[in-house]
Amino acid sequence: MAASSNYYCALLKLCCEARNRAHAKKLHCNILKTLIDPETFLSNNIMNTYSKLGNIEYARRVFDQMPHPNPFSWNTLLSAYSKWGHLSEMQLIFDRMPNQDGVSWNSLISGYACYGSLVQSVKVYKLMLKDGAVNLNRITFSTMLILSSNQGCADLGRQIHGQIVKFGFQSYVFVVSPLVVMYSKMGLIYNAKRVFDEMPERNVVTYNTMITGLLRSGMIEDSKRLFWSMKERDSVSWTTMITGLTQNGLGREAIDMFREMRLEGLDMDQFTFGSVLTACGGLLALEEGKQIHAYIIRTDHKNNVFVGSALVDMYCKCKSIKSAETVFVRMTRKNVVSWTAMLVGYGQSGYSEEAVRCFCNMQKYGNNGIEPDEFTLGSVISSCANLASLEEGAQFHAHAVVSGLISFITVSNALVTLYGKCGSIGDSRRMFNDMEIKDEVSWTALVSGHAQFGEANETIDLFERMLAQGLKPDGVTFIGVLSACSRAGFVEKGHHYFESMIKDHGITPIADHYTCMIDLISRAGRLEEARTFIDKMPVHPDAIGWATLLSSCRFYGNMEIGKWAAERLVELEPQNPASYVLLSSMYAAKGKWDNVAQLRRGMRAKGVRKEPGCSWIKYKNRVHIFSADDQSSPFSDEIYSELERLNCKMIEEGYVPDMRSVLHDVEESEKIKMLSHHSEKLAIAFGLIFVPPGLPIRVFKNLRVCGDCHNATKYISKITQREILVRDAARFHLFKDGTCSCGDFW
Structure with a gap:
């Protein structure tokens, strides 16, 4: 009988490893046929198998049919209810248990903690303390610390810390590590450092935990000193440093750290490669990225979906779309992250049609396709906005509603932008009004939409309401406001907002802001004032700025300033036809056809071609x-x-x-x-x-x-x-x- 039980237990273990519910049920049936009265040990294993496979109902049936459940039987069922969030059943089983030991109490705490029931977890913990703390162990304390950390309860965490010291658990690495994590997650890095410094002995895990805390708090130099002070550094230590440096915007140092890790001959995993590739993408370091790609191929990580996604993202950020496509096509397995990386890459590189096509292919991938997340859907909607493709964008809107992704602000913001860019400003406004939560991007999208229609009063009203909400506008918001003022002839208001942008909001103007101001002033016919403004600018206007001035000169027939602007534009972009076309139209309007012909000859001689209108x-x-x-x-x-x-x-x-x-x-x-x-x-x-x-x-x-x-x-x-x-x-x-x-x- 014992041999048969061991044999069946081995088969049950295989079912768990294969995550195969059907085989587990068949094996259970076979056990019932061949063994009249399965011993408690085997029944516990059957129950444990069903628990691990998430079939709680069957686990409970096995328990109910056991003639003599032992403490392990009770704890197995209790642990199952705890693991899968059946909290009421978990409490009932605990209350019925003939004897509650440390495992039982910890299962109860863990169940409430995992499913966010802070009050119940604390209640159970207090009962344990009242019981004389005989069942308190390192698992109890680590569970409560993780709960405090996840719930952001610093006071509870401090109380648990006091009890850890009181009951003599401060030397347990398993307890101190989550204590360091808890303090660092809450921004109490000095408390974390004090706990770490007071430890009688430290292992590589506690070092890694402390380094993570320091990196998570902008304390880079402290983390470096601690890292280099370690007597023994494992792959996790190096990866932690590379990840932390990347996340803190120190991509170059992250790449250097990766090189040193290679020299140490340590194994690298998907997180190491993912972090260093992110650093390469952020720095637009294409050559380093290619070298790391070659190393990935040599170390047999090329088929890892996480690494493949990171490579696609790196190449896209470095504007090497063809290389990204090659990696993407060769990936043996793709997930939503992989597809999103490729789709976002297309969109950000101006390949909006390819982005939409990529999304459609994602939905056909494999047997059932891959469901998009909020980032994927938001990105494809943005691509539709760039294409001004209202019909396709509206279809994705419907998908967002059906899938529930409409509740994500990323998706809603993209839809506000879509309708604005497609000229459906009414739909854009309705979408905006329906949003329960609005951020700066939401307001900016609607401001820009109204600005494109030249609805200056609506644009300014929205902007002022945005400020009243306490939201901080960015440079894009001001481009919308300034362009609206320009198109409505609100010169003084435009000046006011430009000055406010710099003085009140600390935004340094870029070329687009200066172009808006040139347009604002010159469009109103104040061409001499526009020239003075340009002379006082800290930077020279870009091609669009000069073309904007030239366009206003054409409208008002000012040949002097028009020629000045045209000459500057030719100097800046000799092949740009705008200067020739606009100046030509000025001459044509005055009937100076010889000058028109001369300009056209100059264009032909320089190989400059006017973009044909369509x-x-x-x-x-x-x-x-x-x-x-x-x-x-x-x-x-x-x-x-x-x-x-x-x-x-x-x-x-x-x-x-x-x-x-x-x-x-x-x-x-x-x-x-x-x-x-x-x-x-x-x-x-x-x-x-x-x-x-x-x-x-x-x-x-x-x-x-x-x-x-x-x-x-x-x-x-x-x-x-x-x-x-x-x-x-x-x-x-x-x-x-x-x-x-x-x-x-x-």
């Missing part, structure tokens, strides 16, 4: 792209007929073509023809034909809308009674009932 509209999951005077669409006849019909009605309503938008010296009739076939007009006509009434027509353009198209679209919106949204290179224009959201100030 517009596109999405219909039935297909993007239709148009260029000026485009005849390639299969619907060209219908489109041009619609434009001709609209043109007649527009003229009846008082529309007059704006010849200043034509940069060619041709007859007036030819100019009118050229204007009527601009790319955005073709796209709008397509939308009027195919997009069902009641739905807005959404058109996107790679360049700024010209004056004539802007004016014509106002007439079209009035004639057709359709809402037309045009997103150009600078902002949104919402045309409705003959007006535009920009107030003709763009």
Whole structure:
């Protein structure tokens, strides 16, 4: 009988290791068939197997059928209820036990502690103390210290510390290590250090615990001194230092530490490689990253999913997307972290379409696909925002609601941004209002959304409410506020916010802030003031800044400052066509066609090409792209007929073509023809034909809308009674009932 029991116990152990419930049940059936009265030892093993596999109901049945349960039987069942959070059953079993020993008490405490029941854990602990502390042991104290640490209860932790000293457990490493962890987690690093210093003897575990505490508290030099003072350093010690240095922004030191660890000949695990690769990514240290990758291949860690994910992340951060793709494709196993690393890499490198495709592939991976987490979903929604892909973004919104991930602020913020960037500012605002918790990113997303529509009053109102909430705006928030002031002509307010950004919020302006200010001042026609502002700037404007000034010079016809801005832009970016195109339009507006021709010859000689204008509209999951005077669409006849019909009605309503938008010296009739076939007009006509009434027509353009198209679209919106949204290179224009959201100030 004993031999049979040992045989079955060995098989039960194999079932546990394989995590195979079905085999465990079959083996149990076989035991019942072959052994009339299984001994208590075997029954305990069966019960323990069911417990480990999470089948508590079966474990309880085995216990109930035992004729003579021993203390181990009671503790096994109690431990099972404790482990799986069946707290009421756990308490009932404890109360029924004929004899409660230290194991029983610790199981009870552990169950309440693991599932966050602080009050009950403390109550049980106090009963143990009242019982004469005969059952108190190192497990009791370590469990209570871990509970204090997880719950952030410093006072409880201090009381436990006092009792540890009282009952003579201060020399137990198993007890002192969680005591050091508890104090360091709560930021009481000096208490942790005092405990550590008073230890009669220390092993490598306590050293590692103390080093972790020091690193977790910005005390880097102390952690280094302690590390180098160790007589014996294991792989965990080195990895702890590498991880801590990386997390504290000392990536270069982390890489150097990794090199020294290699020289020591110590084994490295996934955490070592993960930390040092994170350091390489943070420093954009591609060459070091490649060397570590080679070492990973040589040490046979290439198939580790954690290491593979870290490699993908490192290559993506170093802008080596092809290398990231290669690592990702070769990974034998992928998890949500791997997919998220690749997807985020695509998104941050401007490959938004690839990011969306990656997300779709993730859902097809393996047999059932991989469910995204909040970071994955937030990232793919951000990619949809960059693509201005409202339809796909709305689908991901639905996924967020169904999966419950909508409750994560990362996802909600991405949706606020999505709707803002796609021109659905109403949906963006509704999403924002529905959020239970809002942070700085939430407010900034909505501020930026309203700013893109030129809704200055709404933008400023939101910004002031954000400040009233006690939230701290960042540089991106101020870009939204300043650009809104610029587009509404609020020059003085813009100056006020710019000064406040520096003085009140301690934000150092970057090129984008200076460009907003140049735009603010010059757009209002104060071109000399804009030149003075530029002369006083601590840095020179970037290409966008000079182009912004040049654009305003063209609008106001100021040749002197316009030429100055154009010369600076050519010096900065000789191949940038903006200077030639904007200056050319200034000459054309004044009828100086010889100067226009000279500029064009200069462009040809230098190999500078103007970016061709194009517009596109999405219909039935297909993007239709148009260029000026485009005849390639299969619907060209219908489109041009619609434009001709609209043109007649527009003229009846008082529309007059704006010849200043034509940069060619041709007859007036030819100019009118050229204007009527601009790319955005073709796209709008397509939308009027195919997009069902009641739905807005959404058109996107790679360049700024010209004056004539802007004016014509106002007439079209009035004639057709359709809402037309045009997103150009600078902002949104919402045309409705003959007006535009920009107030003709763009």
